[in-house]
Amino acid sequence: MLDLADIGRIAVALALGLAVYALGGSLVALRFNAPQMALSARNATGAAALAATIAIAALAVAFMTRDFSIRFVAENSSRAMPAGLTLSAVWGGQAGSLLYWSWILAILSAAATFRVWASGLEHRVWVMATLMMVLSVFLGLVAFATSPFEELPAALPDGRGLNPLLWDSGMQIHPPLLLAGYVSFTVPFAFAIGALATGRVGREWIRAVRGWMLLAWALQSAGLLFGAWWAYRVLGWGGYWGWDPVENVALIPWLVSTAYLHSAIVQERRGMLKLWNVSLAIAAFILAILGTFVVRSGILTSVHSFAKSDIGPVLFTFLGIVLLGSIVLIIYRLPLLRADRQFEAATSREAGFLFNNLLLATVAAATFWGTMFPLISEIFRGAKMAVGAPFYDQVNGPLILGLVVLAGVGPLLAWRSGASGRVLRRFIWPLATAVLVSVLLVALGMRTGLAVLAFSVCGFTAASILYEFGRAILGYRRSRQATLWTATRRALLLNRRTHGGYVVHMGIVLIAVGVIGSTFFSVEKAVSLAPGESAVVGGYEISFERLVFSGSRDLETVDAIVHTSRNGSTESTLEAGRRIHRGWESQPVSLVGIVTTLPRLDDVYVLLSNWDPETGGATLRVIVNPLVSVIWFGGVVYFGGVMVVASPGVLRRRVPSFGPERGAPEPAKAGA
Amino acid sequence: MRSLRAAAAVLLLVALSAGAAAAQDPYEERMWEIAEKVACPVCEGQSVKDSNAQLAREMRDLIVERLRLGDDPDAIIDFLAERYGEGILMDPPKTGLGLGVWVGPFVFLAAGIGIVAYLVTRRPRGLSPSYVDEGTVPQTDERGAREG
Structure with a gap:
């Protein structure tokens, strides 16, 4: 009798087999000019997406039915967790997030392959081959290195559960968005490789890839913004962005794709920056993979833990091959990558885009350099050197302000x-x-x-x-x-x-x-108050009413009831507390109390640092953060x-998809 | 309730000293400034200022204590670096290997400026015909939007 773990494993193996078949088929079709083979490979990409869907569905069902005979399920969920949260545990660990990653890639690959097929673009088989190569590597890792379907000798009565810090609705939105963003950079990469391989590096690949790059960039943007929001509302350290390695590696592909979206306009309109655009599309992909896995594999914590990771060396080799292969292809195609024309003025629009790209690339490079530097110092000096927020603030701050000027x-x-x-x-x-x-x-x-x-x-x-x-x-x-x-x-x-x-x-x-x-203009202060006492922080009167204790079998909470007011104006009440989950006593989760004041738009942000059950006193960390709500707006x-x-063009004129480039400009007709 | 009490008991010990320190405003304000420049050794990328970890709280107390003894901020940072290793400095030192992290971005920017300056100032070899001029802007954009 097949259990869920078997179904999952078989589905993964099937997806891997189909991806490898599609890859082989594409290469055969290219070598021997066999359109029937190419068509069969194209159909296999769809079947691989279906098989990957079955695999992730099996894992989801295993979580929902509390199948604690599967190690990954037992380690990342428990009976105490509500249903929605249990489902998000699918990407709560490395093995599951790798499967999720592969699943999204399988779906995107099939979609991109079928779509590029319909467009009749010459390099479609190359696009398919590249996508299937990447998919094969990742499904191979799921199948052989770090499977979420590994079974325990005997089923456990209950699982260990997810780290309570992740017990938040943000967990259901932020990681899947960000992971999907990372994956999506594979499609522009495949188009770039296709363009290089066929030598058609002109406008058509730029046009065909635009929607895909936009998708990856939008997903990455959403992942970053939700991440900042989540950090601010839930993690409870008073800020929304801390320049830590995980954030940095998510930011870098966003910076690179933002640069691409701007420089692609120049190629589309003026036939320039071809080499740069191809390089950006490839770089975004490599940096995205680096972001997803190198950070998770622990390389940044220490070079030594990297060797212990199952997937680290495989990915490192893979990235090395991709990088080298891309460089060789680019050098081979260098004659075709020359600009059709040159810049005519240093203060023209296209030069403006060039400066924008320079700044974006520098921010990306500085962030990459700072993130990797602890590793470099460990190799050369044996001791890690921390690179923290002050470095990024001082280096990236002015560059980002420069970008705002250019906008x-x-x-x-x-x-x-x-x-x-x-x-x-x-x-x-x-x-x-x-x-x-x-x-x-x-x-x-x-x-x-x-x-x-x-x-x-x-x-x-x-x-x-x-x-x-x-x-x-x-x-x-x-x-x-x-x-x-x-x-x-x-x-x-x-x-x-x-x-x-x-x-x-x-x-x-x-x-x-x-x-x-x-x-x-952020103001921060820690105040120890007895019930009924108050203190002033950043012009706000913070009065502490009392502590409220409550608890259930799995969770104990303590909340400080706090009132804030400014110059005796209307009062707001907020609760700042701690939640202590059973089994995770050493990691109490903060319950942040935030109120946004009008009309000043200050956030009064209150954290409960310490409390004394005997006297009912509390130490509160109060931060007055001006204008943070404007970020979310x-x-x-x-x-x-x-x-x-x-959005698809409602008022769009009908034009052939790869029609004449110099068509006579007609005024757009309403409703056409 | 037992675990809550246990946690509270631990926290109470900290609260007693932290609470006393918190009342001393001039020290505390300077303490946050120093804590921002020191990484919490047990956390990933968080400063002592931002971290809620036990060790970070102890380090904050330690900073206040040193301030009260009359140490100046630089001496306290040096003291902490000696005790917990140079790795805890959020700002890498601007000497030796640490200088590399500061110089890197500027080298990149300088090279980039050089390339951009070359591209925009080099003389065009004869004016090439341009197939897009300002009049066709919206149409080009609309055609591109189909892909989106």
């Missing part, structure tokens, strides 16, 4: 030609806004020069974006005699790539405002922009 400058520049009087006039309003912001802030009493500068930069860029929108709307209105509302809607939707991008930029500006506010705006950029 304001870029849209005002003209393609091809340098800054003429006409272009320079567009800078008047944004610059005036920047000056106004700085004067206002200083008048209001802000004396931190760097913060004033940073806020002014945000003002400049926000004004520039609004100015560009205004120009588009007024331009449309004048030419069509439309109402303001129609003109606004049409302007946004007609040019949704550009204007959606500006909305994303606006989201970034808002996030920057929140980061600047909370970085420069900026995140919403950001994704609003992503929706506009990615």
